[in-house]
Amino acid sequence: MIDQLLTMLGGETAAMILRATVLLAIGLVTAPIGSRLVRRFASRRFSVHHVQLMRRLVFYGVLGLFVASALRELGFSLAVLMGAAGVLTVAVGFASQTSASNLISGLFLIGERPFSVGDIIRVGQTTGEVLSIDALSVKLRTFDNLFVRIPNETLIKTEVTTLTRFPIRRLDLALGVAYKEDVDKVREVLFELAERNTLCLDEPPPLFIFSGFGDSALQLQFSVWATRENFLALRNTITVEIKTAFDAAGIEIPFPHRSLYAGEATKPFPITLVEPARPAPDRKPPEPAQD
Amino acid sequence: MNEQSRQEDIAGRGRWWTPRTVAVGHTLHCRIGPLTLELHHAPGEWDIGMRQDAEHGDEITAELDLHGGPLTLDDYQRFMFSRDDDQIRLTPVPADRAVVIKPRQAVFLPSGEETLLYVSSPVMVRIEAGADRTLLREVPALRLSDTWFGSSTREGELCYSGRTQARHVLEEVPRRSYRAITPARIRNEGITPLPLDKLSVPVPALSIYGDGDGALWTQGISLVRGAESELAALTVDDGPPDFAGPVTLLSGPREPRTRGALVRAFSVLFGQGA
Numbered sequence: 001m002i003d004q005l006l007t008m009l010g011g012e013t014a015a016m017i018l019r020a021t022v023l024l025a026i027g028l029v030t031a032p033i034g035s036r037l038v039r040r041f042a043s044r045r046f047s048v049h050h051v052q053l054m055r056r057l058v059f060y061g062v063l064g065l066f067v068a069s070a071l072r073e074l075g076f077s078l079a080v081l082m083g084a085a086g087v088l089t090v091a092v093g094f095a096s097q098t099s100a101s102n103l104i105s106g107l108f109l110i111g112e113r114p115f116s117v118g119d120i121i122r123v124g125q126t127t128g129e130v131l132s133i134d135a136l137s138v139k140l141r142t143f144d145n146l147f148v149r150i151p152n153e154t155l156i157k158t159e160v161t162t163l164t165r166f167p168i169r170r171l172d173l174a175l176g177v178a179y180k181e182d183v184d185k186v187r188e189v190l191f192e193l194a195e196r197n198t199l200c201l202d203e204p205p206p207l208f209i210f211s212g213f214g215d216s217a218l219q220l221q222f223s224v225w226a227t228r229e230n231f232l233a234l235r236n237t238i239t240v241e242i243k244t245a246f247d248a249a250g251i252e253i254p255f256p257h258r259s260l261y262a263g264e265a266t267k268p269f270p271i272t273l274v275e276p277a278r279p280a281p282d283r284k285p286p287e288p289a290q291d
Numbered sequence: 292m293n294e295q296s297r298q299e300d301i302a303g304r305g306r307w308w309t310p311r312t313v314a315v316g317h318t319l320h321c322r323i324g325p326l327t328l329e330l331h332h333a334p335g336e337w338d339i340g341m342r343q344d345a346e347h348g349d350e351i352t353a354e355l356d357l358h359g360g361p362l363t364l365d366d367y368q369r370f371m372f373s374r375d376d377d378q379i380r381l382t383p384v385p386a387d388r389a390v391v392i393k394p395r396q397a398v399f400l401p402s403g404e405e406t407l408l409y410v411s412s413p414v415m416v417r418i419e420a421g422a423d424r425t426l427l428r429e430v431p432a433l434r435l436s437d438t439w440f441g442s443s444t445r446e447g448e449l450c451y452s453g454r455t456q457a458r459h460v461l462e463e464v465p466r467r468s469y470r471a472i473t474p475a476r477i478r479n480e481g482i483t484p485l486p487l488d489k490l491s492v493p494v495p496a497l498s499i500y501g502d503g504d505g506a507l508w509t510q511g512i513s514l515v516r517g518a519e520s521e522l523a524a525l526t527v528d529d530g531p532p533d534f535a536g537p538v539t540l541l542s543g544p545r546e547p548r549t550r551g552a553l554v555r556a557f558s559v560l561f562g563q564g565a
Contacts, residue, residue, distance in 0.1 A: 039354060121550060143526075166444060166445050167439075167445075167447070167449070168439050168444055168447075168449075188442050195436065196434070198434050198435065198436045199438050200436065200437075201436075201437050201438050202391070202393075202436050202437070202438035202439075202452035203391070203438045203440065203452070204439060204488075225439065225444075226437075227437065227449055230437070234300060
């Protein structure tokens with residue numbers, strides 16, 4: 001019986017296996033070569049992420065073709081295989097729904113390019129520098145040097161702010177001055193100090209907006225422009241300068257006020273000045289009354 | 292102060308770019324407009340102290356004073372050398388960005404008219420040590436405010452912002468030791484008056500010249516607003532202006548002059564007012 005089996009295998013089957021092996025070997029050799037060729041020709045024209053994506057496509061595409069051919073040589077019907085693969089894909093798809101969603105989102109991110117490696121982005125409460133944009137997630141380094149991984153799906157669904165897209169940025173300062181102050185004078189003081197600050201851009205000009213009548217202060221907005229590199233430096237310097245300039249000009253930045261009325265609004269509270277209490281001499285506590 | 296230094300001082304009064312000899316242990320104290328520099332020669336090192344004050348407009352001439360002793364400024368940088376070379380040289384160089392100059396009052400140039408305005412921009416001071424002119428530092432004589440010059444907040448160029456009286460009489464132009472004067476010839480061939488709200492002077496493409504009195508000059512620039520197009524032809528003259536008298540070239544342009552860069556949209560040169 002063993003002899004019969006060997007005879008059967010020896011002829012046609014051995015040749016099939018040999019052909020399949022050769023096809024597989026060719027696939028294993030050509031797929032990396034194709035991938036390398038893509039890198040060589042595409043790296044100059046496309047971004048790192050696009051090249052990486054193309055390399056993977058070429059690698060798995062070529063390898064897949066050769067594997068399929070090898071399986072056909074072995075006598076497997078490709079139609080059946082495809083059917084099985086379809087069923088398997090559905091099963092795997094259900095199981096790895098999140099990963100697949102992230103993968104697809106990653107493709108959209110790469111296509112849309114809302115930011116690139118090195119940009120500073122803000123997602124929700126997290127602000128940081130983009131370290132890498134990968135298939136499943138984007139890695140950030142926050143300014144307190146933490147590593148944050150954000151799934152691509154989150155980036156597609158939520159609002160992402162790229163802080164380093166444009167060369168200049170506006171700093172909005174909300175200020176409050178006392179009701180007794182002359183708004184024109186406040187405006188003059190603010191514009192003067194903006195002109196003196198070398199980091200504050202001359203153009204676009206600073207913006208002064210009267211925002212409204214607050215509970216205890218006149219609410220103002222003062223907006224100044226800076227290059228994105230100097231943004232933080234401007235924020236630190238101009239706030240200190242505003243405080244100093246307001247102090248020098250006698251402009252009051254009020255704290256919340258509350259008025260108390262004693263029933264009759266026109267009548268002030270009676271105030272009596274008393275002598276400061278002298279330190280009491282050592283006294284014995286009054287003795288309890290004795291019957 | 293030794294005899295050689297004294298001779299140099301007499302020869303170079305006002306002209307602060309003349310090379311100086313500072314022996315070990317001595318300090319050169321320089322006042323170039325609002326900029327105060329102290330260059331101390333210690334064994335095997337140069338210490339450079341710097342202070343910048345606000346511009347008052349009356350700092351006309353530069354003052355250089357050599358004395359023995361250490362620096363008086365607290366804020367200084369140290370540059371180490373393996374050998375001692377007593378020579379130190381300060382050179383005026385053009386600023387590293389274009390300077391956008393705004394006239395203090397609105398200036399208009401009617402159709403078909405031509406004018407010659409004198410605008411000045413602060414230079415930067417390059418400090419070089421030794422006979423082989425090793426670069427130590429480059430500091431602005433006056434730190435101008437930054438400004439953005441472009442059609443939108445997305446596209447444009449970071450420049451320095453300056454003010455000008457837009458003088459057109461040469462005698463009225465103050466000769467200041469830290470500002471280079473650029474004669475700007477502007478011609479309006481358009482049919483409407485040309486408002487000169489802002490003028491972007493391509494300082495990095497200009498050379499700096501110095502005259503015997505210590506005044507600094509650049510080449511003249513010419514701007515022509517065409518009759519039809521909004522394109523302005525900006526040309527930089529080949530040499531220093533004739534009326535500057537005998538001058539010497541102190542430093543060349545930072546950026547090579549390319550023909551393509553000289554024809555720019557008029558709005559780029561004159562802001563949005565054009």
